[in-house]
Amino acid sequence: MGKTLPFPQGKRFAFAVIDDTDVATVANVAPVYALLEQLGLCATKTVWPVACPEGSAAFHQSQTLEDADYLAFARDLQRRGFELTWHGATMESSRRPRTLRALDRFREAFGHYPRIHVSHSANLENPYWGIGRLDNPLLRRLLWWKHPIHFGGHVEGSEYWWGDRCAEHIRYGRNLTFDELNLLRVNPTLPYRDPRRPLVRYWFSAADAEDADEFITLLAPERLDRLQGEGGVCIVATHFGKGFARDGEVEPAVRERLEDLARRPGWFVNTGELLDWLRQNGSGGTLPRSEWNHMQWRWARDLVIRKWRARQRKRQGGKDAARHHRTTPGDLSGGPSGGAGT
Numbered sequence: 001m002g003k004t005l006p007f008p009q010g011k012r013f014a015f016a017v018i019d020d021t022d023v024a025t026v027a028n029v030a031p032v033y034a035l036l037e038q039l040g041l042c043a044t045k046t047v048w049p050v051a052c053p054e055g056s057a058a059f060h061q062s063q064t065l066e067d068a069d070y071l072a073f074a075r076d077l078q079r080r081g082f083e084l085t086w087h088g089a090t091m092e093s094s095r096r097p098r099t100l101r102a103l104d105r106f107r108e109a110f111g112h113y114p115r116i117h118v119s120h121s122a123n124l125e126n127p128y129w130g131i132g133r134l135d136n137p138l139l140r141r142l143l144w145w146k147h148p149i150h151f152g153g154h155v156e157g158s159e160y161w162w163g164d165r166c167a168e169h170i171r172y173g174r175n176l177t178f179d180e181l182n183l184l185r186v187n188p189t190l191p192y193r194d195p196r197r198p199l200v201r202y203w204f205s206a207a208d209a210e211d212a213d214e215f216i217t218l219l220a221p222e223r224l225d226r227l228q229g230e231g232g233v234c235i236v237a238t239h240f241g242k243g244f245a246r247d248g249e250v251e252p253a254v255r256e257r258l259e260d261l262a263r264r265p266g267w268f269v270n271t272g273e274l275l276d277w278l279r280q281n282g283s284g285g286t287l288p289r290s291e292w293n294h295m296q297w298r299w300a301r302d303l304v305i306r307k308w309r310a311r312q313r314k315r316q317g318g319k320d321a322a323r324h325h326r327t328t329p330g331d332l333s334g335g336p337s338g339g340a341g342t
Helices: 026-039 068-079 096-110 137-146 163-169 212-218 221-230 252-263 271-280 289-327
Strands: 013-019 044-047 083-086 172-178 202-208 233-238 266-268
Touching (some): 013 221, 083 096, 172 289, 202 212, 202 289, 221 252, 252 266
C-alpha cells in the first residue's frame, strides 16, 4: 500500500466527511451535527450562499444562507468548530454575476471565501465537470453519450466563467469519488495537482455515499476495520439531508455507524485541515499518469456498482411495499390502508 502516515496524537487513521447541502434544512440536518459534536466527530458542511428565485424541481425544499434560520445555524456550526464551504452559488446554474455575488455573500457570512469547491449536480458553472473530469477517451465518449452537457466555469468567455475567481480563492476541488474508504488505495498522491485542470490549485478524491443507506453500507464495521488496519485516509462525500434524520432524531442505523466510528482510534478532522496536513506531510504533487489512469477506470467501475446497488434497494423497497399492501386491510373506500389508492 505504500507509506504509513504519522497521524497527530498517535492516531491510527484519518477520517473526514463533507456534507453537501442538497435538500438540507435546519430541521433535517441539525440532529446529525448535534450527534457528531456529542461523539467528538467533525464535518465540513457546504452551503448555498444565495437563493434560487427561478425555482428548482429537484432541490426546491433546500435552504440557503438567505434563510435567516439557516444562516444562523451555519454560523453556529462555524463557532462550534465545524468547517463551512460552498456547493456553488445556489441549487441551479448560475451565470458569472450570481456566482461572484455568492462568493462575496459567503465571505460576509463567515469572514473568508470558501477554500473548498464541490461541484453540484449539472450546474453549468461547475469547473472541469462532465467529460471535463476525465481524460480517458473511451470514458469521455461514454459519459458524453449519457450526459451531453457543456460546463463553462473554467472556460473564459463563457457566460458561466468564474475560473479567475476560482484560482484566486479555491484551494481544493473535489473530483472523482469511489466505493472505497481508504482513499490512499486508489489515490496515494491525495491531494494532487493536475496540469490539465490548473484553475483549481489542488484536487482531492472522496468515498461516495449519496444518502443514509449508502453511508450505512460504506461504514460497515469490516470496512472500518480495514481502514484502521491499513492506517488509511478517508473523506466521505455525502448528504446529511438525505435520510440521516427523521422527526428530529438520527436514524438508529446511522447512529450505530457513527458511534462505532467514534470509538475507534481515528483522527477526526475537518476536510480542509486534513488536506493541508497531507500536503505538509509530503503529498500535493503532480498526479502520476499511471495513478490517474487507474483512478478513472476505478471511478467508472465503482459508479456502476453504486447505481446497481441503488436499483436493488429501490426494487426491494417496492417488494416490501407490495408485501405490506397484500397483508394490510383496505380502508372503507376500497383503497390501500392509509392512502388514496396510489
